[in-house]
Amino acid sequence: MEKAKAVSSYFGSMTFDQKVMRKKLPKEVFLALQKTIEAGNSLSEEIAGAVAHGMKEWAMENGATHYTHWFQPMTGATAEKHDAFLTMDKDGSPIERFSGGQLIQGEPDASSFPSGGMRTTFEARGYTAWDPTSPAFLMKGGKGLTLCIPTVFISYHGEALDEKTPLLRSMDAVSRSAIKLLNILGVEGVSRVNTYAGAEQEYFLVDKKFYSMRPDLVMSGRTLLGAMPPKGQQLEDHYFGSIPNRVLEFMQEVEEELYLLGIPAKTRHNEVAPHQFEIAPIFERANIAADHNLLVMEIMRRVAEKKGFALLMHEKPFAGINGSGKHNNWSIGTAEGINLLEPGDTPESNIQFLVFLVAVLKGVYKRGDVLRASIASIGNDHRLGANEAPPAVVTVFLGELLEKVLDAIESGKVDFATEKQVLNLGLAHLPILNKDYTDRNRTSPFAFTGNKFEFRAVGSSQPIAIPNMALNTLMAEAISELAGEIQAKIDAGADRDAAILEVLREEIKATRAVRYQGDNYSDDLQMAASDRGLPNLKNTPQAMRVLTVQSTRDMFNDFCVLSPEELDARLNTRLERYVKGIDIEVRTLQLMLKTFVIPNVSEYQGEIADSFNALVDASERIGVGSKALKSQGDHLKGLAESLSELIDLTAELDAVIARLEELGEGFDAADYCADVVLPTMERVRSVADRLEFMVDRSKWALPTYSEMLFEH
Structure with missing residues (x-):
């Protein structure tokens, strides 16, 4: 058997990453581009031209003949139009050329993509604009390679026609609010606050011969008919079981393709249902994670086809057994490397952590209906509330220790102290294990898992740009409101620490209803939701009505994420697709x-x-x-x-x-x-x-x- 190459030896080799840029770009161009990526500085046309030349030379050296602006229209998929580097010189001679203007801006036909009513059919012009924060890459296809340039997609008048533009705006909104709050907390010198994501992707594989004989799978992605066999998943023997060789070959080829593109796939395993599997990545900035998750889905489809499989991304392709989700792990941290959701060894005295934890509770409590709307779809309506998925009610799980910490703060017992927890197995040859602060509650739609939250209700077929945009926006609002409350008490003469503690105590009490530590699959949760006044939006039409509520519209508009017209476009598009x-x-x-x-x-x-x-x-x-x-x-x-x-x-x-x-x-x-x-x-x-x-x-x-x- 041929010895496998170390992944680190070829990871990202099909990506125009920092290592390639250092080699291909003049030093001043490279530094200017890094400032654009890290701080949002604008690029001059001269710098863009130099980047375009270096990008073209690298792409052609690797065998690329075409380039495309790769974008995310409101279709739930990606889009691309390929153009050749080839052009004709003044004397009629063929020449390869790629200018800064071609890098920065493209013009696909906008009339054929969903606009939700913002554009009429005859208003065809739309623009793609280069997003330098997400690296360009080479995609295999047919007999060659294509240079793919991640872009945003906007209309002739500047409205967002894609899913990426609002995501980037929401990340900026979180950063502005969080820096303001950190300054009030006495943390200065933070250049930017980023949100991070990692999407665990569940999927089914079925043999292509069966798939092609099922019109329902071909047309809709799920079985509209089909009786359960005597054995389903009741023995739970598939979960984490031995991976079949044919499936393992598929996984290995997928991973190799992902590593070439610099996508950090980390985990693979059997899921609960028969022929259901999962792939999970390492955390990245939310916008890059969104790009990479779409690429994961695309590459899995291509490799599945090659291996004689059909890849099923529908949230509930088979009735009676588990459907597929996309657990969206989300965190927030500074560009300088501080995770704002890291509790440390003594979370009860980590004020920075507690403030941002309470901000999450505040945001989810106030805007749980917005989170529910962000993951509403035909497929997810079948999955949410079934035995393997969170219900339509959005609650937060914190775990026993953090519940005690918040209860102590609310009651005024500020001398409460936690201890490092360990598990001693009582066997001399086995080590003592560190015990996490929280257990995992796999029934919770929004659970704290150590130093991040896991939004488990996201659908398997959905671009994660949508729920992350919603989550970022409600967090920007919650953080901004917390900052305002603390500052108001300071302005009224309160000591800063006392002001922070008083606001924490008020918000912990105000958001208690959204904290649920029990079984979210149970009838008890449904009764608790009713008693606590939590929204219980059972289907997509019910969920999408939140986008017509004025306070929702104000939030997206006030934080410069979606204008009223852009929000209406998404409402209309989602209803149309439903x-x-x-x-x-x-x-x-x-x-x-x-x-x-x-x-x-x-x-x-x-x-x-x-x-x-x-x-x-x-x-x-x-x-x-x-x-x-x-x-x-x-x-x-x-x-x-x-x-x-x-x-x-x-x-x-x-x-x-x-x-x-x-x-x-x-x-x-x-x-x-x-x-x-x-x-x-x-x-x-x-x-x-x-x-x-x-x-x-x-x-x-x-x-x-x-x-x-x-x-x-």
Whole structure:
């Protein structure tokens, strides 16, 4: 076997990173670019031209012939338009050229991307603008390489048409608010505060041959029909189990591609459901983490195709077993390297930590509905509240020790002291283990996990730019309000430490309702949410209405993240995608019923009827008794009645589709989808799945759950 190369020897070799820039750029150009990346300084056209030349030379040395501005429109995916470096010189000679202007700005057709009503179809002009904080990279494809330049995407009048621009704005908003608060706390000299993210990505792999035979998987990403096999995940033997060789080869190739792009994939393992897996990265700045997560999904799709798999990113591709999430680990820290959510050995005396911890509680308590809206989607509506996912209620888990710390501060017991906790296993040859301050609560949608928060409710198919933008914005607001409260008490004559402690005590008491340490899957949580006045937004239309609330609109506008027009665009786009997505699902179900299930069952019913009639004719000759005839007649009757019920429900489904066509794409259509279309689809499914167990497998044309989930 060929010895594997050390990852460090080729990590980032397809990325225009600092090491390459030092080599390819003049010193003054390199330093100017670093100031742009670290401090947000503007770049002159002359500097941009030098960067473009160095970037082109590096890309061509590696075999690239084209470049593209790589951006994130409001489609949930990425977009790119490739242009060749090749151009014609004045004398007609071919030459490779890439200017500073081409690096900084591109012009894709904006009319074909979602604008949510900000642009009409004939207003086609839009711009991509280089984001120098995210490194350019070379992407393999076809027989060559393409230089991909991360960019933002804006309209002719400057409105954000993408997911990245609001994310970058929200990071700036957090930084401004946090620096102000740190100054009040006596921490000076902080140049910038960054938010960091790491997205644990869950996914399913199924054999491509089964995938291509399932119109529902191809069209909607989830199974609209399918009965549970006798074995699902009830033995929990797949979780952290031995990874099948074919899957391991897929994972290894994915990781190699990611390492070449400088994406720090760290962990791989089997997840709970059969044929479900996870990949997790090392933390990065939130905007780079968002770029990298989209690349992870893209590369996994390509490698899966190559390996004969279909990659399923839908949040609930199989009914009855765990769906897939994207646990978004989030933290906040200074550019100088201080994690503001690091409790240290004595969290009760770490005022800086406590203030930012309380800011999180304040933000989530006040804007839990905004967080819920940020992760609302068709797929996540199926997943949230099921046995493997957090509920639609957003609560915060802190753990026993931090709960005691906050309770002590609230009650005025400032002499409370914690002790370092250890686990002694009582075996001489095993070491004593350090015990974390908090246990893990995998039922919590927003849990503190040592020095960061894990936002577990994010959907597996979703770009993390959206929830991180929402989280950053509500944090910017909460931090700003805390700073104002503390400063007001200082201005009124209070000692700074006393002012901080008094504000902490007030906010700990005010936000107690959002802290929940129990089982979020239980009915107790639902009752607690009602008692505490926490929003419980069950579906996407309910969740998205928060974007019409004036205080929500003011928050995004006041912190310069989304203008009212940009917020409306996202509301309209999300509703449109919800309605169109369910429209695709229900029409696919209609197709499957009429061209697969009903014909399959009818054919089998005919064979059973022929067999039964033959038995009746021969019963007297061979001595078959009435009891045997009744049993077989009852079987045929049950089959016929279930088929008739399915045919009637299919007609009802036809009427539901016709009504949906009349409603357009706004809240009326979205509510109808949630309240009528999806429940009708579930009733259809229950009958079809019952029939699957009654029909000869050789007559059932659709691959079953048993095949898709247990055949590697």
